[in-house]
Amino acid sequence: QVQLQESGPGLVRPTQTLSLTCTVSGGSISSGDYYWSWIRQLPGKGLEWIGYIYHSGDTYYNPSLESRVSISIDTSRNQFSLKLTSVPAADTAVYFCARAHYNTGAFDIWGQGTMVTVSS
Amino acid sequence: EIVLTQSPGTLSLSPGERATLSCRTSQNIGSTFLAWYQQKPGQAPTLLIYGVSSRASGIPDRFSGSGSGTDFTLTISRLEPEDFAVYYCQQYGFSPMFSFGQGTKLEIK
Numbered sequence: 001q002v003q004l005q006e007s008g009p010g011l012v013r014p015t016q017t018l019s020l021t022c023t024v025s026g027g028s029i030s031s032g033d034y035y036w037s038w039i040r041q042l043p044g045k046g047l048e049w050i051g052y053i054y055h056s057g058d059t060y061y062n063p064s065l066e067s068r069v070s071i072s073i074d075t076s077r078n079q080f081s082l083k084l085t086s087v088p089a090a091d092t093a094v095y096f097c098a099r100a101h102y103n104t105g106a107f108d109i110w111g112q113g114t115m116v117t118v119s120s
Numbered sequence: 121e122i123v124l125t126q127s128p129g130t131l132s133l134s135p136g137e138r139a140t141l142s143c144r145t146s147q148n149i150g151s152t153f154l155a156w157y158q159q160k161p162g163q164a165p166t167l168l169i170y171g172v173s174s175r176a177s178g179i180p181d182r183f184s185g186s187g188s189g190t191d192f193t194l195t196i197s198r199l200e201p202e203d204f205a206v207y208y209c210q211q212y213g214f215s216p217m218f219s220f221g222q223g224t225k226l227e228i229k
Binding site for chain 1: 121153155157163164165166167170171174176177208210211212213215216217218219220221222223
């Protein structure tokens with residue numbers, strides 16, 4: 001059974017770079033069937049899709065965050081990672097990694113989420 | 121950019137009642153790439169419905185989805201105590217590729 005697990009610092013200083021990693025277990029990230037995504041949820045708010053990476057390394061980002069986001073993949077470690085630069089306090093959120101099947105576009109497996117606070 | 125609008129914002133019902141949740145898209149998305157999720161406090165969302173009307177693995181048949189074009193519905197036929205949560209719809213394929221509605225909170229009356 002495939003599982004996803006986020007890891008990374010829970011506190012980031014304003015203007016710094018937020019970095020998170022998602023480790024995939026129970027299956028291969030190299031499967032061509034899935035978009036590996038990052039999604040966030042601001043406190044008390046809804047869900048915002050940040051971007052995805054395909055096993056080939058192709059990426060697609062939400063235009064609202066595109067100038068500050070990069071997602072990378074390490075198939076040898078079965079991981080993919082998020083970097084969000086120049087963070088303001090407004091980037092404080094729970095960050096989820098998730099996979100979506102390319103046929104349905106539905107996120108069938110999610111990590112538990114990790115809270116990241118941007119504060120000095 | 122496509123916008124998904126869910127209604128109502130909050131729905132107050134009793135166990136055993138029928139729940140009808142609405143999701144309207146700002147563009148015609150056809151009849152394929154619309155999903156529904158349930159989220160409980162402190163947890164990640166759980167996929168309920170994909171492809172407008174297909175139930176995800178392990179989801180009880182009291183959950184059903186329907187719709188096409190710009191109007192979509194999630195129906196819970198008989199509410200169980202564990203169904204009270206927040207529900208999100210989500211589209212795939214229109215800019216920004218993936219996007220969610222703002223959510224409907226289903227609360228116990």
